[in-house]
Structures are given as structure tokens and as C-alpha cells.
Amino acid sequence: MSEAPIYPHADVEICPGGPMLVRNAGAIRDADGQVHRVDKPIVALCRCQKSARKPWCDGTHKLLPPEKRPQ
């Protein structure tokens, strides 16, 4: 019987009004099921749905009025 593979776990931090920061992710699966490889130690994922580079945050959330930003 083989042992289950060990995967490093990712750490997630929510930025109020902004993106979700993910550390140590090998890949991100978006809402459509597409897998995006991650080659950086930390990435910012869009939570406002306005980024032109989804699933990545491109800073567009900063242009939104406070009531339209993700909580």
C-alpha cells in the first residue's frame, strides 16, 4: 500500500476591499474549472470580478466606490 502524496498547503489572506492573497499555491483553478499554474510565492486573486486579468487582481478594485468593493 502506497502512502498518500503530500501536497504543500496554501495560505490564504483576504484583503478587505481587495484581492485574496494566496501563498505557496502550485496552481489555481478558476470558476470555469481552468487551471492556472502559479510560479510565484504569492499571488493576488480578484474578488471584485472587475479585473481584466482574471483570476488575477489587476488593481481595478481600487477604482470602485467603497460600497462596490469586496468585503
Ligand code: FES
Ligand atoms: S480584487 Fe483587485 S481587481 Fe478585483
